[in-house]
Amino acid sequence: MPSFVSRYPLLAGVASLLLTTPTLAQKAPQTDSLNIRRIYDEALLRGQSYENLRHLTGQIGGRLAGSPQAQQAVDWSKVTMEKLGLDRVYLQEVIVPHWVRGAKEKGQIKAAKGKGVDVPVCALGGSVGTNGKLRAQVVEVQSLDELAAMPEEKVKGKFVFFNRPMNPTYIETGKAYGEAGDQRRAGASAAAKRGAVGALVRSLSLAHDDFPHTGTMRYEDNVAKVPAAALSTNGADRLSQLLKADKNLTFELEMACQTLPDVKSYNVIGEIKGSKYPDEIITVGGHLDSWDMGQGAHDDGTGCVQSMEVLRLLKATGLKPERTVRAVMFMNEENGNRGGIKYAELAKAANEKHLAAMESDGGGFTPRGFALETTNPETVTRMQQWRSLFVPYGSGEFVVGHGGTDIGPLKDQAKVLIGYDCDSQRYFDIHHTAADTFDKVNRRELELGGASMAALVYLLSKYGL
Amino acid sequence: MPSFVSRYPLLAGVASLLLTTPTLAQKAPQTDSLNIRRIYDEALLRGQSYENLRHLTGQIGGRLAGSPQAQQAVDWSKVTMEKLGLDRVYLQEVIVPHWVRGAKEKGQIKAAKGKGVDVPVCALGGSVGTNGKLRAQVVEVQSLDELAAMPEEKVKGKFVFFNRPMNPTYIETGKAYGEAGDQRRAGASAAAKRGAVGALVRSLSLAHDDFPHTGTMRYEDNVAKVPAAALSTNGADRLSQLLKADKNLTFELEMACQTLPDVKSYNVIGEIKGSKYPDEIITVGGHLDSWDMGQGAHDDGTGCVQSMEVLRLLKATGLKPERTVRAVMFMNEENGNRGGIKYAELAKAANEKHLAAMESDGGGFTPRGFALETTNPETVTRMQQWRSLFVPYGSGEFVVGHGGTDIGPLKDQAKVLIGYDCDSQRYFDIHHTAADTFDKVNRRELELGGASMAALVYLLSKYGL
Secondary structure, three states: OOOOOOOOHHHHHHHHHHHHOOHHHHHOOOOHHHHHHHHHHHHHHHOOHHHHHHHHHHHHOOOOOOOHHHHHHHHHHHHHHHOOOOOEEEEEEEEEEEEEOOOOOEEEEEOOOOOOEEOOEEEOEOOOOOOOEEEEEEEEEOOHHHHHOOOHHHOOOOEEEEOOOOOOOOOOHHHHHHHHHHHHHHHHHHHHHOOOOEEEEEOOOOOOOOOOOOOEOOOOOOOOOOOEEEEOHHHHHHHHHHHHHOOOOEEEEEOOOEEEEEEEEEEEEEEEOOOOEEEEEEEEEEEOOOOOOOOOHHHHHHHHHHHHHHHHHHHHOOOOOOEEEEEEEEOOOOOOOHHHHHHHHHHHHOOOEEEEEEEOOOOOOOEEEEEEEOOOHHHHHHHHOOHHHHHHHOOOEEEEOOOOOOOHHHOOOOOEEEEEEEOOOOHHHHOOOOOOOHHHOOHHHHHHHHHHHHHHHHHHHHHOO | OOOOOOOOHHHHHHHHHHHHOOHHHHHOOOOHHHHHHHHHHHHHHHOOHHHHHHHHHHHHOOOOOOOHHHHHHHHHHHHHHHOOOOOEEEEEEEEEEEEEOOOOOEEEEEOOOOOOEEOOEEEOEOOOOOOOEEEEEEEEEOOHHHHHOOOHHHOOOOEEEEOOOOOOOOOOHHHHHHHHHHHHHHHHHHHHHOOOOEEEEEOOOOOOOOOOOOOEOOOOOOOOOOOEEEEOHHHHHHHHHHHHHOOOOEEEEEOOOEEEEEEEEEEEEEEEOOOOEEEEEEEEEEEOOOOOOOOOHHHHHHHHHHHHHHHHHHHHOOOOOOEEEEEEEEOOOOOOOHHHHHHHHHHHHOOOEEEEEEEOOOOOOOEEEEEEEOOOHHHHHHHHOOHHHHHHHOOOEEEEOOOOOOOHHHOOOOOEEEEEEEOOOOHHHHOOOOOOOHHHOOHHHHHHHHHHHHHHHHHHHHHOO
């Protein structure tokens, strides 16, 4: 049995009041705290994020930009938002890259003694294939700098094995991910510049398991394109251990991935026109594309269904926004961000006035608060005055931080970019893997997130900035 | 990809500092914030809670008081704490009830039309068996009050079906559990008083699934003892639905549970003597017993391994407590609390001076803070001044609330009872079920909890109250 923390006696009272006699809420004074309570009650009693996510992950599944599943997700999102009775639902054309993984990848350590040791591997998004089996010796490094300082003969003709782990002492796992990510993003070209035949990168994860984590990588111009693969954390540990015993061991990699011609895809947008200031826009979104190996549940199916839910919650509670609120399912965040770039381009071309843009792309876990990205400190101070309305819901952390990748291109147009911030401890265990599936999502945690986002959108739409 | 919330730039700096050159921490000024950072670093880099829990749940498993597994858990806890090099590790004899479930329970709805519908059921802890098959009509109620107000002829000879759900609009799930719990705890005797033959209770869960949730119930003196069973939430919904169509349907229940004579068991205690005030005691604990159907992972294996870890973290960081710190694995919290009562009795008899008692019994999820239970408001104000030291770790909620069941009997002896408070959203989905298993526990969430508890114990041991 738990310890019974009766933290919110008053609000609990309001809650049960609303639960037993919902009409009371309408009669009660329309205070912000009561309206926010109504948003949370609607989400916890009748939230639709979870069932929408069940469909997106189970019936469509992984949906990398350019794939048939990505198109199915576009069609489904449009139909689903059309059922909400919004003022407008439309598509925004985006030309996206089309990378395909091909047959399942294989990786094996071949040491002098004993038989080969299979290692779970996967191609990094954007990598070239190995054109059959690629076998070479391995040199392990902890960083791009260590590689750069290495004599060429120690690297030439080998795989460079980037094995620096994420820093487990950070409380916010996203920071550890950001710091370790340079190996994955830039490792291949850095290795090629020193004459290496390929890059093997330790998966960006704080868990010790057998799941390889994919993710995007970029080739520098005028540098040979060599294959880049992620190894599971256990696999990376094993390779490092065997290298200590036999520095001449070889690694055999086989990947059939390739980049096909760009294809046409779409951002999907739903909109409620503002009742007083229709020209002031609040955008809330997630990215509709995902990596191909799992179901794209926490990354970022949750952000998409929560963004749709923000619109549904405003409709269901009758809280007509005074400013225009848009839910945007961005396309191609994972390997190009073409959707985010296109959305900002068109907003600018149309002289749209963005008050704020919010993104949910850290998973569908229990809400903690919001990260605020703005050049104006007064905007932060202003928004932090709303904190007390969120504390009762465990969502009161209003901190300065990063908004999100999809909304990043809006930086110069929006007064503030807002990153919806939820518990980050489990996220990178499954991020970009075959394990990012619906069963990892908890219904209440997901619905509470949509309510937290809707509550802040409600305040923004009422008071502006 | 997530939004990178760089929430703690300074502390992250300290973290990496400690990570790369641990000796620096010792040379650095012994400020509380640095010492707390060292506690978290030790937990995140070398925490042992997770591997200890793996053994307790995997090698021993469910461990109801009086069972062989409970004795194995006692032996294992003693040996495990002895390895920590504490000043003292000892057992405290406790006589505990010995209830056994017997063969797997069966429940079936028999409606006029169609064949029987199986419903997942389990006996409530302490219930008598059905002595073969017990079949009767069913009357559904939402509360004990509704039952009391009912004419006897509507109840006599039937099962009373208590179907009031937990209130999903509460943010803190423990509050909803507490409110709905009266049906489980007192339903059987309330039903028997009205001539019913048994009680069927909706499982205390906010999830919609097929797991029946057991839990303790009590028979009133001089009231007939009738069997009491929990139905899964899906099963309860099905029964309610079928009752609407056919109020004369019957339910057939078969349970072979029984209560055997009391047996001898133990609280397991490890202690670090205070360097300045050895007579002032800070107790931190969890309960070693669990229900029998699952592995007792979140309830309360996590609280036990975290409490042991508090002692290990103090030793490993060299933070010698000025006051005596005790980790107590309490026995029999689930169906009698005999261990908690015995511990308080002996503490009183020995004239021990308890400064504080802390309990972790809300699961091993991400830390949020602490619930403080005291008659002295100044103690709360005093402790809330420590909040800022915990905010960087997401553990800064210091609220007035309930300490815990095991430490409850210490209420009159300790200046404050402290309930370790973590994320509560997932807890009741698995609480008291076959699904409360090791795989539901996240390593980082668990280790962060032990660190949060150790950090508060460190401050209490240094400053007192």
